[in-house]
Amino acid sequence: MDSKRIVYMDHAATTYVKPEVLEAMLPYFTEQFGNPSSVYTLGRKSRSAIEEAREKVAKAIGALPEEIYFTGGGSEADNWAIKGAAFANRAKGNHIITSKIEHHAILNTCEFLEKQGFEVTYVSVDENGVIDLEELKNSITDKTILISIMFANNEIGTIQPIEEIGRIAKERGIIFHTDAVQAIGNVEINVKDMNIDMLSLAAHKFYGPKGVGALYVRKGIRIENLIHGGGQERKRRGGTENLPGIVGLGKAIELATADIEGHNARIRALRDRLLNGILEKIPYTKLNGHPEKRLPGNINVSFKFIEGEGLLLLLDQSGIYGSTGSACSSGSLDPSHVLLAIGLPHEIAHGSLRLSLGDKNTEEDVDYVLDVLPKIVQRLRDMSPLYENFIKGGR
Amino acid sequence: MDSKRIVYMDHAATTYVKPEVLEAMLPYFTEQFGNPSSVYTLGRKSRSAIEEAREKVAKAIGALPEEIYFTGGGSEADNWAIKGAAFANRAKGNHIITSKIEHHAILNTCEFLEKQGFEVTYVSVDENGVIDLEELKNSITDKTILISIMFANNEIGTIQPIEEIGRIAKERGIIFHTDAVQAIGNVEINVKDMNIDMLSLAAHKFYGPKGVGALYVRKGIRIENLIHGGGQERKRRGGTENLPGIVGLGKAIELATADIEGHNARIRALRDRLLNGILEKIPYTKLNGHPEKRLPGNINVSFKFIEGEGLLLLLDQSGIYGSTGSACSSGSLDPSHVLLAIGLPHEIAHGSLRLSLGDKNTEEDVDYVLDVLPKIVQRLRDMSPLYENFIKGGR
């Protein structure tokens, strides 16, 4: 096996916690641990730490602090938004619109709601993964209570026309939720300008801790609780607050949104160098997702004739960490629903590789991947009967 | 303002994280941060850390590792157990039995389910806070799908006859859930011997981190998911795993259950010294909860003629942290439902103080409280019109 260089390029899956973030969190484990609901000094200090974090989150997305509710992660925020709006608005209607390429936190929640008597329309996307706005408009009925479209896709990185969708929803008086778990820190977001009524985010995607997230709920939007319980989060989310986690989320979102443009320019330059290198050096390779409207750190390519899990394992041997939409590496053995939704045939979806770059990646990392990856792809192709057919057919 | 001695006696609300626990967690923030669902080395290491923690939780309660599911806290575990069992068994029946003194994570969940067409019986407790077993048995119908009774009460510390309830539920083929959030580390628990089908716990009650908990679900029990999403937790709880939190939970439960008897003996001795001192020194004071069958660290007393919030604030000024069931300090302005359920009149519930002792409390702490508390109670009584009436009436 090659050198023990480690190149982490799976930031879309999760990130490490930045040292400044961890440092901000540490006092809240052992010293400042008081329950924020308590009236005594120790509790009041916890309360102010939480409110400070809430302000940071609000500021990052152009919301008011009292519109931010902390959750146990992105999935909880998504579940809460969808089920909360559904259960609270049942009297108004039972129709929900979402897309075919949402995260499973949305899709499986919708499936659950279908069992509870709701109807869900899954809008298509084009070959770049962009929502079909016409289809979305046409699927609105007078029973439609909620539209949920993700801000940016976690697999192919495509960024959606959120402002337009917000406008459509607003015109029709429909609640609009967006899963911005992948977008925070990568796209400028202003929930007011964009007419977003609810927005989900998760700290561990932007160098904050795992197990904490937030849901923005515009003032005046009524949703049913998901975690019923004590009076926390102004009675809308029960459970003793994850104090260090929330402090970490606050710090992380502050750092992540301090200079989005500068961050993007740097990451995009690296990403493009890597992407162009891959497309140049490895034949029969296709970029998935939108060529421009995509997350700055996202690469998603399909290498024809090979399968992604083997690719990941060989990359791992060289210290390179990425991910794939291949069925073989998912628990379910179905290839990525996103890659299928943009029209990839199964065998092309199979050979997909996602590399998602982050703050610590360097040009050396990129060059190292450009050195290793072509050899690995070739090695797998040399084992592939599909490649053999192709080569023989081509001769 | 007395000295700046700090005496934390609110361990039932939350605890600090033990240094050993934090130490175990630390590598998982910054170094070992890989997504446990990833196939590469970094992900696999995360996976084994999680599975190790799962084994520790299982061992602590006599369950199998594959029966443990990690959650974002005690409230999530409670919500999941109740809603999960309800939605999954709707075809069998719509009746749920619980008690009047459950935590709001249970009670408010039941209230939600009532709106969804379920029927809930809230069994009474006696003046010590012990469930009325006859009433429980008599309330079972052929529509009963779930019994949920807490292991030990968070306010008054009363421990329930869980084994008997387990036997009753088993005989009638009803799923039995217990909220053991307060019991872990204080009571020996074996889910198999006790016929417990589901059990909730939360790390921050036993010197683990906030924002992480677990639900034990006996093999063969089918419940609907609460957080729908990715394939995590064997597809039963979506969301990127809170890796450091889960590792911390594992370490904390291992420490908390290593020597329950020894721990209890020490805490109980301190507690009894404090309790006896309070009852001796402060007249017109009543112990709430069962005199023997109670959590080792729990004291809950009512001081007649005064109100608890003022008491807490004055204690705080002396560096003593406790809690109260007084309406005035709760968000809802209703006095504790638990104190009302054991038959206390409103004004006596008002003057309640809970002191919950923990591992770092000492005899000096106890003596300090015994010095400060009587003066504070007297000071408040001297301001109280009720005390004035009583004294004048007595004259």
Place this chain on the structure above:
Amino acid sequence: MYSDKVMDHFMNPRNVGEIENADGIGEVGNPKCGDIMRIYLDVEDNIIKDVKFKTFGCGAAIASSSMATELIKGKTLEEAWRLTNKAVAEALGGLPAIKMHCSVLAEGAIHKAINDYRIKHGLEPWKDDKNYDDDHHDIGE
């Protein structure tokens, strides 16, 4: 949760106690819903010469009692009657929303004490537009 002013008046309440043979006594509240406030007045030439209180209630209730008694001391009965709970809360540097009702008690107890004085002196009691013994728990939020 509480402002420094509230904490000060809670920690060092002014005018705690009772007045023997007070000219006017007012009590509002209901032990069932929590709070009781009792105000004692000493009145001379229509002026409040002395005032004392006893309160069974939270920190905000005690601080409100203390502040309200300070505010009416030395004032005419008419001036004291016009003291609103809002003025008490403002003088305290504000109260948390769910604690506003605690200051209502002070207003009510003063009104009752004044009318007690008026009745004892054969005067018509002044009309009150609020019923202070209602379940005050709806007030506030």
